[in-house]
Amino acid sequence: MDDLAIRGGHLIDGTGAPARDADVSVAGGRIVAIEPRSARPARRVIDARGLVVAPGFIDIHTHSDFTLPLNPRAESKIRQGVTLEVVGNCGFSAAPALPGRAALLREYLASSAPWLPFGETSYAKYVADFPATSVNVILQVGHHTLRLMTAGMDNRPLTADEQTAMERLLAEALQAGAWGLSSGLFTAPGGYADAAEIHTLARVLRRHGAAYASHVRDEANHVDAAVAEAIAVAEATGVHVQIAHLKLSGVDNWGGAARLLEAIAAARRRGVPVDCDAYPYDTATNPLRNLLPRFVMEGGIAAMLERLGRADARARIRAELARDGLTNFGRIPSWDVVRIAVAPHLPQEAGHTLGEIARRRAVDPLDAVCDFIVADRGETRVLITSMSDKDVHEITRAPWVLVGSDGNALATAGVTGQGKPHPRYYGTHARLLGSCVRELGLLTLEAAIHKTTVGAAAALGLRDRGVLREGAWADVTVFDPARIAERATYDDPHQYAVGVSTVVVNGEVVVDGGDHTGALPGRVLRRQAERVFA
Ligand SMILES: [Zn+2]
Incomplete structure (x- = not known):
């Protein structure tokens, strides 16, 4: 029976x-x-x-490793029909945390995983201790985490010893059950790595039959070069590369979706093993500090908080933002498009925009931003509406672009039900099959389901799922x-x-x-x- x-x-x-x-x-x-x-x-x-x-749907890009230990029922995901989450993305993973470095990792990840307990752990112990959950999980080890374990928050190339140590940590994680490596070259400390460092790590991945996923170096004014850098890893090493949450941020970059898609499609036609994913929203979410120039985080969180209090540092930030727009997000119309999602030390501010907060305090918006980061100890997460609907629709419509919520499994009750996180944590797949298929007619139901099942399984190389x-x-x-x-x-x-x-x-x-x-x-x-x- x-x-x-x-x-x-x-x-x-x-x-x-x-x-x-x-x-x-x-x-x-x-x-x-x-x-x-x-x-x-x-x-x-x-x-x-x-x-x-x-x-069951495959959410190919998430950060639910930060919430599944607190919400193993994965409520916000499973109720959309998601049965598999790929976690450990954008260079962030909660392991390994080497002796003496767990506090550094906790402090670094507080703006992404404010409620997760951290302790010293090898990657193998992390995998063994990972809780039973309602969804299946694919784990990745993060490049930021590996850099924190070797060079801390230093803005420099690795020494030969550090490079060797990083390769050893990567190999240990892969043997212990990590599916592959993720990077987040858009921010510190992973962004302090050059392309050669990533290629060296990709060769380790190649030896283990493992994969690489990247939040590319820039999603705004330099997005073409950043996507080309990711494609080059796949082309040079043969390792499968997953380009995360494809987007064009910043008003100067709007309208470029077709061009960006064609760059990836052309590589795929050449046989390069590269895929990408996206979420169907015009709004991103990130730690607030990541919108500032990369020098701000040099030396770590304590150094950043000290720096943000200084007039000379603020003057430099102001000049760099005026010239380049926000780091990784480009030029925005105003600080009214940046809204507090989660502020662990200022929870009453969730839902308010930085523009509003600056007006209320009668200060310049950039001063309001710096003051806010200091008061919230660098842990603030924001929502930033930096994309155009037209680009989002064009990317969503492409049948070969996979679906990643870039969001955590939350629950309406309990510790993960706090703040005002991005609605995509609860809605990505329902929006795809609901408004994108039914109301906007961006693609057929069969095509939408293909993206998040067989299409995702093929990118992951899954044999018997999806x-x-x-x-x-x-x-x-x-x-x-x-x-x-x-x-x-x-x-x-x-x-x-x-x-x-x-x-x-x-x-x-x-x-x-x-x-x-x-x-x-x-x-x-x-x-x-x-x-x-x-
Ligand atoms: Zn990311």
């Missing part, structure tokens, strides 16, 4: 093929049959009449295509998406009738066991 049958639904299998009516049978965690009007006996039958039955076929793991999402929608907004972000009725992970029902069952069947996926080209 089978464990589970999902009957009567419209099956969209993830390959891009049109919907067809078929029943899905599950036993032992795997899909054992897909056939019209199945008569196989099953312990549990789910009625999917009028609903779409799809592979697709509805006999023998594959039973990660399945059942939703109402007429009703699926995000409910989270910038003003009221802690709201679950609607329209997803059933989610199955590794054959276990996690969302049942729209409610979380409490099941934690997710596991950390191992490259050696799950990857085609390991």
